[in-house]
Amino acid sequence: MKHRTTVIGVLAATAALALGPVAAADTRPAPAPSTGGTSGYTPSPADDAQNARLQAIVDRALERRENDERKGISDRVAATVVYYSTSGAPSFRTEISQSAQIWNSSVGNVTLQPTSSGADLVYREGNDPRGSYAQVYGPGSGSVFLDYAQNQTYDSLRVTAHETGHILGLPDNYSGPCSELMSGGGPGPSCTNPYPNAQESAEVDAVFGGGFAVPGLAAAAFAPTR
Numbered sequence: 001m002k003h004r005t006t007v008i009g010v011l012a013a014t015a016a017l018a019l020g021p022v023a024a025a026d027t028r029p030a031p032a033p034s035t036g037g038t039s040g041y042t043p044s045p046a047d048d049a050q051n052a053r054l055q056a057i058v059d060r061a062l063e064r065r066e067n068d069e070r071k072g073i074s075d076r077v078a079a080t081v082v083y084y085s086t087s088g089a090p091s092f093r094t095e096i097s098q099s100a101q102i103w104n105s106s107v108g109n110v111t112l113q114p115t116s117s118g119a120d121l122v123y124r125e126g127n128d129p130r131g132s133y134a135q136v137y138g139p140g141s142g143s144v145f146l147d148y149a150q151n152q153t154y155d156s157l158r159v160t161a162h163e164t165g166h167i168l169g170l171p172d173n174y175s176g177p178c179s180e181l182m183s184g185g186g187p188g189p190s191c192t193n194p195y196p197n198a199q200e201s202a203e204v205d206a207v208f209g210g211g212f213a214v215p216g217l218a219a220a221a222f223a224p225t226r
Contacts, residue, residue: 054171057139061169061206080110080208082140082167085119092146092160096123099161102194103168106201109208110140110168121167131185132159134166139207142167154185155192169207170200 084100086093100112112121122143131150136142144163151159162184166172176183178191181200185191196204 051171054136054166054169057169057207058171058203061209062203064206064209079108080140082110082112082120083115083118084112084121084123085115085117086123087116089123089125089144089146091125091148092123092151092156095146095151095157095160096164098157099164099194102161103164103196103204106196107168107204107208109205112164121164132163134163136166136169139169140167154189155194157194158192161194161196165196165200165204168204170196170203 084096086096089096097114100114104111120141123146124143125146125148127149128145128147130147132145132147134142134144144160144167146156146160146163158181162181165182170182172184173180173182174184174186176186178187178193179197181193181196183191
């Protein structure tokens with residue numbers, strides 16, 4: 001049976017996804033032109049609030065795992081399957097497939113699999129001055145938009161794996177090093193690392209290691225810097 005995430009409090013803006021890449025709740029300002037490998041992008045208050053929702057998912061999952069370990073309870077055995085569709089992003093099918101392989105080899109409690117219908121995760125492509133971003137409805141459920149220009153400036157596989165990380169519940173940490181996938185564009189265009197580090201993998205496994213609560217719609221961008 002295909003995994004379906006129960007969505008609690010998803011905003012009405014999700015309907016906009018069928019009409020274009022930008023949801024009504026997405027209020028990020030356009031990034032400034034790149035200078036010296038970074039940009040003048042500053043997250044809006046909405047960005048920070050939405051990123052905090054993702055951080056809350058991870059924090060609750062880690063707390064639950066710690067409590068379970070104290071009680072001698074281990075994670076569930078069967079991995080959650082997240083079905084994804086590339087039909088809306090044909091130019092990035094290779095990167096999406098490679099990104100799925102990277103995540104599948106890095107975590108054990110969730111598996112990404114392609115599908116032609118009934119996808120939990122939908123990839124789209126196009127032009128947007130704000131760059132690539134993820135619309136997250138809950139762990140394992142959402143949409144990723146891949147911007148053409150940004151994927152030419154930054155390593156495309158890293159961008160794709162980063163945005164997929166949001167769908168798996170991870171927040172941004174733009175001040176992190178290149179070795180941290182969720183640092184996004186913070187380290188600059190020279191960073192080409194598409195792999196999550198051990199902590200990021202452990203956090204995703206914690207999120208999918210048992211039941212989780214969905215705090216509502218979140219959006220997270222691959223922003224070059226804080």
